[in-house]
Amino acid sequence: MNFFDLVFILSWAASAIAHGGVYTYSISGTLYQGNPWHIWDYGPFYGDGNSSGIPAGIPSIQRRWYFWPIYDIYSGNMTCNFDGAETNNSLHASVMAGSTIVAQYNALNFTLTTVDKTIWYHQYGPLLVYMAHCPGSSCEGFHGTGAVWFKIAQYGLTSEAPNLRGPWLQASMLTGENATGWPVSIPSGLRPGSYLIRHEVINLQSSKDYGPQFYIECAQLKVEGKGSMFPGAEYMASFPGVYNYSDPGLALAGLEISDGDLLPVYNTTIYPFPGPPVWDGEI
């Protein structure tokens, strides 16, 4: 029995499981399928139970990802999930600087014999988007190592939220049947080239013992346009590296964000986003 089978069995015994990530990207009218993996490797338990709708190993713009949350903030999985590899014949999506990418989230529900695609459940915590320039003519072989990531957007509470119990934009954009999807504009002044885009959902409704849950997926883009801007070193961050458990926006993770008496730490509408400032590459 491998590690993942063991995790599934233990978790199944404890409660229903539903974790996930970006299933599709919509870019200028084209829908790109994501690349969740390892679902097809569960042998006697899950080998024939996959009904998640995405066949294994299709060429994709998305780096492979695994549905389980990342808890270890110092793990290499903080870069582009586990294992973050490109598919064979991986694709790059063409996107004009200034245009919008909409990511749609789903989760996977597990029993001992089935794997089913389901809706995204989490709704407490921020959404952050980073990009990294790929040094070659494509992103193949580039794994986002070092201080190469710059933040292009972050989303926290909705305007009507009275405190950190929300509602958060995660709920309206990602969660449930009526989720709008998560729109992100590529900075209009960004110079053309190959880039990884890294979507990150942080679930703050998590046991204090485990800390926040990170859901991270990367995809390959070919940015076009007439821009010539690129962020300076003060905007650059490493994953892993830039986050710590003591960061104010991460240290407040706990199940109490949703239940019981409102703790003082949640009684604010100012959420301290982790990571570097957002780079405003607009022209």
Ligand SMILES: [Cu+2]
């Ligand atoms: Cu989850």
